[in-house]
Amino acid sequence: MKKIFLFALLFCINTYGKVASDSIAVHLNVLNNKQKNVLYEFEAIKKNGFNTDRFWNKHKKEFSGLSDNLRNELAKEIFLNSDIVYVPQKDSAVQLWMQTQLLTNWMFYLSAFIAICAVVALFKKYWSLLIRFLIDRLAPLVKILFSPILLTLELLLIGAVCVIYGSMVEEFVLRTVIVHLGLFLLWSQSTALFTREYWIKKYVYEIENNFWGNDSWETIKTICLPAFIVTLALLYVLYKVPADIFYNYEVVLSAIATVYALPFWRSLEKYIYPVLFPFYKEDYRERSVNSLAACTVVAVIATIVFVLQRNAVFYNIISALISLLILSFLILSLKMNHKHSSRNYYFIQFVTFLFFGAVFAYGFYFRLNEAIWFVIIGATLFIIIKYMEVFSFFSDWKRGRGWAWKLLGLALLLWLLGKGILVFSAQIFAV
Numbered sequence: 001m002k003k004i005f006l007f008a009l010l011f012c013i014n015t016y017g018k019v020a021s022d023s024i025a026v027h028l029n030v031l032n033n034k035q036k037n038v039l040y041e042f043e044a045i046k047k048n049g050f051n052t053d054r055f056w057n058k059h060k061k062e063f064s065g066l067s068d069n070l071r072n073e074l075a076k077e078i079f080l081n082s083d084i085v086y087v088p089q090k091d092s093a094v095q096l097w098m099q100t101q102l103l104t105n106w107m108f109y110l111s112a113f114i115a116i117c118a119v120v121a122l123f124k125k126y127w128s129l130l131i132r133f134l135i136d137r138l139a140p141l142v143k144i145l146f147s148p149i150l151l152t153l154e155l156l157l158i159g160a161v162c163v164i165y166g167s168m169v170e171e172f173v174l175r176t177v178i179v180h181l182g183l184f185l186l187w188s189q190s191t192a193l194f195t196r197e198y199w200i201k202k203y204v205y206e207i208e209n210n211f212w213g214n215d216s217w218e219t220i221k222t223i224c225l226p227a228f229i230v231t232l233a234l235l236y237v238l239y240k241v242p243a244d245i246f247y248n249y250e251v252v253l254s255a256i257a258t259v260y261a262l263p264f265w266r267s268l269e270k271y272i273y274p275v276l277f278p279f280y281k282e283d284y285r286e287r288s289v290n291s292l293a294a295c296t297v298v299a300v301i302a303t304i305v306f307v308l309q310r311n312a313v314f315y316n317i318i319s320a321l322i323s324l325l326i327l328s329f330l331i332l333s334l335k336m337n338h339k340h341s342s343r344n345y346y347f348i349q350f351v352t353f354l355f356f357g358a359v360f361a362y363g364f365y366f367r368l369n370e371a372i373w374f375v376i377i378g379a380t381l382f383i384i385i386k387y388m389e390v391f392s393f394f395s396d397w398k399r400g401r402g403w404a405w406k407l408l409g410l411a412l413l414l415w416l417l418g419k420g421i422l423v424f425s426a427q428i429f430a431v
Contacts, residue, residue, distance in 0.1 A: 024073055035062060036078050039071070043079035109246070112176035119177065120184060152192050159185025163233045167240035176244070179237055183250075187230050194221040223261035230254045248316040249323065256324070260295050269294040276332060276351060277344045284340040289332070296328040300355075307362065319370040322359055326378035329355055333382070335389045352382065380417050387413055 031039070038059045046052050056071075063071070131151070162182025169175035234251035237244070273293035277285070303321045306314045329352045331337075338345035356379050363371030387410065 024070075024077060028074060028077065031074070038062060039075040039078050042071075043075040046075070047079070108172050112173045115173065115177050116180045119181060123184065149193075152189050155185050156189040156193070159183070159189060160233075163237060167237050172244075175241070183230055183233055186233055187226050190226040190229050191222065194225055219261060219263045224258055227254050227258040227261065231258055245316050249320040252317060252320040252324065256295065256299065260298065265294065265298075272297050276348055277341070278347060279341060279343045285337055289337050292328060293332055296325060296332065299325055299328070315366075315368060319368065319374070322371050323374050325355070326359075326374055330378065330381060330385065334385070349386075356382070376421060380421070383417065384410070384413065 028036075042052055042055060042059075045055055066074075131148075159182045162178050162185065164182075166175050166178030166182055169178060231251060231254040234247055234254060238247045238251060241247070269291055273290045275297050276293045277290070299321055303318060303325065306318050306321070329348075333345075333348050333352045335345060338348070356375050359371055360375045362368070363375065
């Protein structure tokens with residue numbers, strides 16, 4: 001008898017719960033869109049910790065016979081299962097707030113970048129003095145603790161801690177500074193360990209010397225391994241803080257440094273860079289320019305491979321590669337790199353133009369705003385550079401009496417480019 005009674009009690013409880021759920025579903029179906037919007041706003045106000053009495057008294061007449069408990073359940077259900085798409089009206093306060101937020105975000109990015117540069121500059125300026133002070137003053141007391149090797153290991157550990165801890169910091173500027181301080185320590189101290197040079201000026205010299213050196217293992221120790229460590233750290237930060245998309249650009253840069261610093265590229269460069277500079281008989285450029293051309297070809301191939309994947313996961317990486325490639329093409333197309341090779345100069349202008357066109361078509365087809373804006377900015381810089389180079393064929397900007405006219409022409413060119421970009425973007429994006 002007790003078992004039967006217990007079973008009946010459980011059945012009643014289950015029936016009661018089901019009725020409550022069905023009641024909420026029925027009431028949700030009866031509500032119109034305006035009422036659902038009111039309940040969504042009510043729950044949003046409640047979630048943010050504000051008093052909802054005034055808001056509810058204003059809209060209470062729109063709901064007849066709705067109890068407070070049922071109202072709360074309906075508002076909670078609508079809030080959890082709604083996707084809001086909001087487009088602010090032009091010249092509205094909300095649009096102004098969104099634009100202000102965008103501006104302040106860029107200010108935060110700029111402040112973080114300036115802070116990073118300042119911290120790195122301070123390290124470069126006072127690093128040797130700090131290390132020497134610690135060794136000279138404190139070595140007699142703690143000789144083992146502050147030995148160059150152990151101190152380097154300690155700073156390497158601090159760098160790892162900064163990367164791991166910095167990824168957990170909520171405040172953007174502080175997080176960016178801590179993470180980049182950790183990245184700098186990881187790179188510098190791993191380089192110091194591999195080169196066995198514990199002063200920044202010395203192992204920077206080792207990097208420059210070993211890149212073109214004949215000892216493959218020294219090149220790998222000096223450049224590839226530290227860059228690989230930084231790449232792993234950046235991938236960890238991207239995994240922990242995917243919202244900070246600018247790390248995609250840094251991880252692409254460190255990954256390219258890791259791969260392209262491998263010694264076998266030095267022997268392959270002579271077969272790769274003629275893709276961009278085919279007239280090899282007129283080849284009198286610096287070796288670094290040829291290396292950049294070969295690296296650009298490799299980066300283009302990598303970009304095409306990522307594009308063919310048709311996966312949104314790679315869009316930020318593709319945008320990062322595109323930005324670096326645009327910068328590379330701007331450098332390679334400079335007249336100063338082709339003083340003795342006019343045919344290579346004209347050929348690289350043609351290739352640069354084709355690259356800009358291909359990137360724009362790709363960005364427009366897949367609606368990648370970053371790629372489109374990179375092309376617009378890159379093309380603008382390309383046109384300005386070519387304008388200045390046209391005059392450099394005949395005279396020097398700093399000499400002669402026509403510099404003011406050239407400057408006026410540059411101002412007119414910038415004005416025309418600005419107007420052209422506005423008209424073109426209005427047609428493309430149908431504003």
